[in-house]
Amino acid sequence: xxxxxxxxxxFNADPLPxxxxxxxxxxxxxxxxxxxxxxxxxxVLAALRDPETFSSEMAAVSIGQQRAxxxxxxxxxxxxxxxxxxxxxxxxxxxxxxxxxxxxxxxGLIDSFADEGRCEFNAAFAVPLPCTVFLQLMGLPQSDLPExxxxxxxxxxxxxxxxxxxQALREATGARIYAYFERLLDERIRxxxxxxxxxxxxxxxxxxxxxxxxxxxxxxxxxxxxLDTVTATLGCSVAHLxxxxxxxxxxxxxxxxxxTAVEELLRHETPVPVVVRVVARDTTFxxxxxxxxxxxxxxxxxxxxxxxxFDGADEVTFERETNRHLAFGGGPHRCLGSxxxxxxxxxxxxxxxxRLPDYEIAPGEEPRWSGGIREVQHLPLVFPVAT
Amino acid sequence: xxxxxxxxxxxxARVPGRDVRVRVDGERCVGHGRCYEIAEEVFGEDDRGxxxxxxxxxxxxxxAKARQGAANxxxxxxxxxx
Numbered sequence: 001x002x003x004x005x006x007x008x009x010x011f012n013a014d015p016l017p018x019x020x021x022x023x024x025x026x027x028x029x030x031x032x033x034x035x036x037x038x039x040x041x042x043x044v045l046a047a048l049r050d051p052e053t054f055s056s057e058m059a060a061v062s063i064g065q066q067r068a069x070x071x072x073x074x075x076x077x078x079x080x081x082x083x084x085x086x087x088x089x090x091x092x093x094x095x096x097x098x099x100x101x102x103x104x105x106x107x108g109l110i111d112s113f114a115d116e117g118r119c120e121f122n123a124a125f126a127v128p129l130p131c132t133v134f135l136q137l138m139g140l141p142q143s144d145l146p147e148x149x150x151x152x153x154x155x156x157x158x159x160x161x162x163x164x165x166x167q168a169l170r171e172a173t174g175a176r177i178y179a180y181f182e183r184l185l186d187e188r189i190r191x192x193x194x195x196x197x198x199x200x201x202x203x204x205x206x207x208x209x210x211x212x213x214x215x216x217x218x219x220x221x222x223x224x225x226x227l228d229t230v231t232a233t234l235g236c237s238v239a240h241l242x243x244x245x246x247x248x249x250x251x252x253x254x255x256x257x258x259x260t261a262v263e264e265l266l267r268h269e270t271p272v273p274v275v276v277r278v279v280a281r282d283t284t285f286x287x288x289x290x291x292x293x294x295x296x297x298x299x300x301x302x303x304x305x306x307x308x309x310f311d312g313a314d315e316v317t318f319e320r321e322t323n324r325h326l327a328f329g330g331g332p333h334r335c336l337g338s339x340x341x342x343x344x345x346x347x348x349x350x351x352x353x354x355r356l357p358d359y360e361i362a363p364g365e366e367p368r369w370s371g372g373i374r375e376v377q378h379l380p381l382v383f384p385v386a387t
Numbered sequence: 388x389x390x391x392x393x394x395x396x397x398x399x400a401r402v403p404g405r406d407v408r409v410r411v412d413g414e415r416c417v418g419h420g421r422c423y424e425i426a427e428e429v430f431g432e433d434d435r436g437x438x439x440x441x442x443x444x445x446x447x448x449x450x451a452k453a454r455q456g457a458a459n460x461x462x463x464x465x466x467x468x469x
Contacts, residue, residue, distance in 0.1 A: 045461070084435065091436035092420050259424070324421075324461040331462075334417040339436065 006030075006037075006297075007274060012369035015273060016314055019302035027286035035295040036279070036288070039302035041309035041326070043286055047277065047298055049331035051075040053285075054277035054296055056333055062167070064155050064174025069221040070214055076332050083332070085203050085210065086218070089196065092339040098133075099343055105132055106351045114355060114386065118362060121379040122235055129348060130230035133340070134222070139195020140184070151177050152227055157370065174220075181219040185212065228373050229272060230341050233327075234348060235376030236269035237262075239367045240316065241353075242360055242381065247316060252357035255350055261318045262345050267325035268316050270301035271374045275329060300326050359383035404447035408468040409457070411438045415464035422465060426456035430465075438464065 005011065011018055022028065022039040030037050038044055047054045055075050057068065068074055071082035088094070109128060113119035131145055140148070154173030160166035184197055192198045200215045210218070241248040251257055277296040284290070304325045307313045311320075328335035335341070359381045361367060368378035409429060411422075418437045422430040428449055431441040445453045445467075457465035 049462070087418060087435035087437075091418075091434065092424070092432060093436070321455065322458045324459060326461060328419070330417070330419075332417060334419060339420060 007371050009369050009371050012273070012371060012374045013367070015301055015374075016305055019299065019305050022299055022302050023306060027288045029288070030297070033295065035297055036290055037297045037299060038286070039299040039306075040286075041303040041306035044298045044300065044303035044326060045330055047285070047296065048275075048326070048329055048333070051079075051280075051332055053280055053283050054298075055280040056277055057280075062170070063224060064170035064172075064177070065217070065220060066174065066178065067213065067217055069224075070217040071336065072221055072225070072333060079332060081205055081208075082214075082218070083336070085205050086336055089199070090336050090338075090340055092343075095339040095343045098137075098340075099347060101136070102133060102344055102347050103351060105129065106348050107355075110351060110355050117385045118380065118382045121238055121381050122231070122375070122377055125348075125352075126231045126234040126238075126376070126379070129234065130227050130344060133344060134226050137196050138184075138219075138222070139188075139193050139197050147180070148223065148227075151180065152223055155224055156228055156372065177220055177223060178216055181216050184219075185215060225335075226337055226340075228375060229335075229337075230344050232271035232370075232373050232375040233266065233269065233341065233345055235367075235379055236271050236374055237265040237345070237349060238352070238359075238381070239361075239376050239379055240265060240269060242367075242379075244316070245360070247318070248353065248357070248359075250318070251349075252353045255354065257318045258346050258350050260320065260323070262342060262349065263323050263325065264316055264318055264320055266327040266345075267304045267310070267320075267323055269374065270304045270325070270327050272327070273301035273374060274299055300329065355386070356383045404450075406444040406446050407450055407453075409440050409443055409445050409453055410466045410468070411440050412464045412466070413437070415462045416460075417462055419461055421459040421461070422456035424456075425459055426452040429453040430456055 019039065022037060026038065026040040026043055028037045038047055057073055057075055071079050071086065074082065106129065109125050113124045119125070127149070131149065132142065135142060135145060135148070151173055155170050155177070158166040158169040158173070160169050185201070188198045188201060192201070200210055200218065203210050241251070251261055274297050277298060279290045279292050279294045279296060282290065282292050303309070304327060305313045309324070328338040362380040362382045365380045367376050369375070370377050416438045418435055420432065420436055422438050423432050426449070429440070429442045429445055429452065431439045433439050442449070454467060457467055
């Protein structure tokens with residue numbers, strides 16, 4: 001059998017063996033892509049914390065954008081201005097205020113399939129939940145959901161035969177995303193509302209407002225970064241718990257374990273397995289010479305299962321007392337939405353297991369992972385119908 | 388062993404011993420928020436969600452939680468002097 005390629009669906013279905021293998025050569029050169037693969041926890045953290053050497057600027061990822069995405073593809077010190085403006089809107093305190101709405105939304109979604117005794121979890125729950133939260137935050141109508149999903153998927157998973165076709169489709173979709181948010185901005189300028197989009201228009205730091213282009217570049221990133229990641233984490237977590245009924249039973253009986261369980265599932269599953277950087281200046285790292293311009297893959301998933309950092313790293317342990325996982329990255333580009341994601345995940349998993357504590361993967365079926373971000377695109381579940 | 392409860396109350400019994408000093412390195416903190424999720428009596432958040440030490444001198448009954456909060460910081464931004 002040939003080895004699964006990095007980030008392929010086969011890799012994503014069972015990444016731990018490949019992570020273990022990768023850590024044997026902690027700073028490796030991948031000849032196929034001429035990139036550097038970094039896989040030990042300490043090295044990944046050091047690279048995340050050093051944007052002067054490992055830049056997150058535009059060269060790193062091409063996802064159909066015409067300009068650098070804000071704030072991810074801008075490095076400090078310029079990036080700090082954007083984070084100062086955006087961070088307060090995504091602080092834990094702000095996200096706590098959304099919790100009752102998210103809980104109601106979660107229960108509405110569960111209502112839609114609880115009586116059926118089965119569901120395809122990705123389509124029925126994991127996709128619509130974060131997308132609907134995003135629509136509400138941005139002040140977009142629920143009727144725009146199909147369009148936004150099509151735009152997001154056109155970038156993240158373009159249906160194309162070749163790499164060139166894929167890139168062309170991404171660029172075309174990218175143009176539609178800009179047009180979508182341009183239209184929305186015009187509407188909010190005419191008629192301000194109580195939403196993030198309207199707030200962007202008035203946002204300033206030290207008297208310096210966000211420009212129209214900057215608002216578009218932030219919105220573009222939100223659409224791409226804010227949806228798939230929570231979808232993937234929900235799918236990975238539920239797939240894991242479907243296969244580990246004794247862990248699931250404990251969580252159903254002891255819901256007070258959820259805050260730590262969410263962290264442990266984030267660590268063990270690390271739904272964003274890799275983040276990409278570019279070497280900004282020639283350097284030596286982990287005994288290897290790195291050239292300016294080289295692409296660097298920081299294997300967050302390998303870092304999060306590194307036994308030099310975590311005892312029993314391959315096992316899921318809800319009592320893990322020290323869990324400094326990097327599922328949300330680290331350093332200045334720490335995921336802006338981490339507090340929103342954590343709240344959505346905790347509320348979703350709490351309610352799901354309160355209402356449907358006994359589920360399993362439908363007999364004769366298998367979950368199917370995507371490539372890239374670890375979305376479980378097919379997750380058929382069966383469960384007893386509550387009487 | 389008592390199970391660690393991340394949302395636990397501060398109702399721990401009085402424990403003998405001296406206070407310890409807690410410091411956060413504002414240059415290292417990037418707002419993961421693990422410290423104030425775990426030990427909200429000791430750590431708070433500013434408007435960006437970065438850590439602000441609420442209780443610089445931590446009494447013995449809160450020291451276990453303070454240490455737990457510090458130990459879970461991915462940036463290693465919190466120091467506790469013994």
